[in-house]
Amino acid sequence: MNVLTEWTTLACRELGIDPSAVDRDALLDLTKEVAHGVTRPAAPLTAYLLGLAQGAGTAPSDAVERLTGLARDWERRAGGETA
Template identity: 80%
Template sequence: MNVLNEWTALACKELGVDPARVDRDLILELTKEVAHGVARPAAPLTAYLLGLAQGAGTAPEDAVARLTVLARNWGQATAQTLTGD
């Protein structure tokens, strides 16, 4: 078992999370998009926010899709936010 698999299994056990509900590759792809498109420190924060959204009832696939689009369009999104367009 590699370290990432072992960490995921142990962290899930510690938190009482069913590992079958964790789409690790989806989350890693999202955090990669955020790290490269926004800023590296935004990646773990985004993962945390994703967890909060899921806890509040947002479907993880929907939240990941929305955050991925936001990260990919970050330059445009910030320009629109700053100019109010």
């Protein structure tokens, strides 16, 4: 078992989350897009916001898709300014 899988399993157990409900690859792809397209500190913040959205009832796949699009289009939306 690799470290990431082991960590995910242990963290899910600690939080009472079914590990099969976590799309690790989608989350990692999202945070990569945010880190490279917006700014690195925005990646963990975005992951947290995604969790809040899911807790509020937003479908995870929909939220990931929307946030990925936002990150990819960040420079245009932000007027070319980056943080």
